[in-house]
Amino acid sequence: xxxxxxxxxxxxxxEDAVDRIRSAVASTVRPGVLxxxxxxxxxxxxxxIGHYQDPLLVSSTDGVGTKALLAAExxxxxxLGFDLVAMCVDDLVCTGAEPLFFLDxxxxxxxxxxxxxxxxxxxxxACREVGAGLLGGEMAEHPGQLPAGELDLAGFCVGVVERxxxxxxxxxxxxxxxxxxxxxxxxxxxSLVRKVFADxxxxxEAWTGAGxxxxxVLLEPSVLFAPKARRLLEALDVRALAHITGGGxxxxxxxxxxxxxxxxxxxxxxxxPQVFTEVQRAGAISDDEMARVFNLGIGMVAVVPAEExxxxxxxxxxxxxxxxxxxxxxxxxxxxxWA
Numbered sequence: 001x002x003x004x005x006x007x008x009x010x011x012x013x014x015e016d017a018v019d020r021i022r023s024a025v026a027s028t029v030r031p032g033v034l035x036x037x038x039x040x041x042x043x044x045x046x047x048x049i050g051h052y053q054d055p056l057l058v059s060s061t062d063g064v065g066t067k068a069l070l071a072a073e074x075x076x077x078x079x080l081g082f083d084l085v086a087m088c089v090d091d092l093v094c095t096g097a098e099p100l101f102f103l104d105x106x107x108x109x110x111x112x113x114x115x116x117x118x119x120x121x122x123x124x125x126a127c128r129e130v131g132a133g134l135l136g137g138e139m140a141e142h143p144g145q146l147p148a149g150e151l152d153l154a155g156f157c158v159g160v161v162e163r164x165x166x167x168x169x170x171x172x173x174x175x176x177x178x179x180x181x182x183x184x185x186x187x188x189x190x191s192l193v194r195k196v197f198a199d200x201x202x203x204x205e206a207w208t209g210a211g212x213x214x215x216x217v218l219l220e221p222s223v224l225f226a227p228k229a230r231r232l233l234e235a236l237d238v239r240a241l242a243h244i245t246g247g248g249x250x251x252x253x254x255x256x257x258x259x260x261x262x263x264x265x266x267x268x269x270x271x272x273p274q275v276f277t278e279v280q281r282a283g284a285i286s287d288d289e290m291a292r293v294f295n296l297g298i299g300m301v302a303v304v305p306a307e308e309x310x311x312x313x314x315x316x317x318x319x320x321x322x323x324x325x326x327x328x329x330x331x332x333x334x335x336x337x338w339a
Contacts, residue, residue: 008143010111017113017139024117024124025134032100033133042135044101046160054163058097062087063154065246067190067219072150074202074215077115080153081122082221083187087245088157089130090300093226094241094256096167096233097159099130104137105154109146111139119153122221130226132157165233168240168256168303171325175239176309177253177263179322180229182299183273186222188246189293193218196283217275225300228316232302236312240303244295253301254335262328263303266339269322272297291338298322 004011018038025037034043046055064083071077089099104123106116116139127134146152161167185193202215225243232238240256249265257263276297280290290296303325304312313319323339 008110009141013111013113014139014141017111017116020113020117021120021124024121025136028102028124028127028132028134030100030131030133033135037136039136042101042103044133044135044158046100049098049100049160052160052162055160056163056166058092058095058159058161059157060088060092060159061154061156062091063152064187065190066194067187068151068153069194070190070202070215070218074219075149076215076219077118077151078122079219079221081119081124082126082224084123084153084155085126085130085132085157086222086224086226087187088155089132089159090225090229090243091245092157092159093229094167094243095159095161096165096238096241097161098230099132099157099159099226101133101135102127102155102157103135104156105140106137107140107142107146107152107154109141109143109150110148111141112148115149115151119151123155126224129224132159167238168258171239171256171258171261171303173261173325173327174306175303175325176306176321177265177323177325178302178304178309178312178316178319179270179298180225180300180302180316181270181318181320182223182244182295182297184220184222184275185218185279186245186295186299188295190218192283192285192293193279196279196285200282223299229300229302231315232304232312235315236308237305238302239305242301242303244299244301246293248291248293248295249298249301250291250334250336256303257325257335259330260328261325262332262334263323263325263336264339265323265336268339270297270320
């Protein structure tokens with residue numbers, strides 16, 4: 001007689017995993033969250049957020065890509081939660097939204113409760129940092145699709161923004177570009193990174209000369225830009241926010257530049273962190289290809305009036321002016337160019 005466990009799905013392990021993550025999920029409760037983990041759906045009371053007059057809901061979804069393969073190779077999973085939340089919530093905040101709640105999807109080939117606990121603990125920690133409730137999610141065990149130890153992650157978040165504060169708005173010549181620093185690769189470009197370092201030993205500490213292995217450097221968690229962006233939004237006249245992820249500066253910043261304008265970025269205004277120069281050197285990657293794939297040390301760009309640029313740099317540690325918005329032909333094909 002055949003059983004589900006013999007087919008590769010362990011229901012008891014799933015129940016164990018849910019029990020392990022209850023406290024982590026509970027730690028993310030914020031005003032508006034109703035119920036607890038384990039229900040058929042997550043509940044959120046929008047009326048509990050009473051200060052919005054004309055609210056718009058904003059949603060975003062994303063994953064962590066092939067960075068998850070490096071995590072599986074090293075058996076280190078807790079940093080992936082920060083990557084997952086960052087990829088979703090930092091997109092959402094570019095509309096000016098306040099994050100409200102988050103859900104996750106964890107896909108594994110073999111359900112290991114300890115692995116799931118590590119992943120969800122990271123997700124919960126990141127949700128606490130951005131102020132989002134972790135309403136629930138799904139743990140899926142697909143035997144035969146992924147080997148034991150490997151996983152894939154996806155996330156979904158919802159936020160709210162006042163209609164008249166929706167970004168981008170009023171981006172015009174004379175505005176200044178303020179770059180918010182990213183010290184690492186975050187969760188982008190890892191298919192290229194894995195190709196570049198395919199023959200390297202990830203536990204090789206000689207790579208950085210700082211007592212850390214190559215694997216530790218590559219798995220550093222993403223900076224969460226949403227709290228920094230919210231700080232700017234509350235204090236300044238922010239006209240736009242651009243999350244610099246896969247594809248690099250040109251397409252991402254180009255999304256917030258309107259017709260008749262161009263964003264001119266000075267690549268000499270910041271120094272890319274060492275990890276980018278090491279990836280470029282190891283793979284003999286051209287400057288143009290690096291700029292097309294990675295954030296190169298700037299993970300988010302805030303567009304503000306020129307008179308507020310200094311205040312923006314004071315509000316976010318190590319933020320710096322990296323360019324400006326100028327007038328351009330309305331039919332100009334390129335919205336972003338390098339100085």
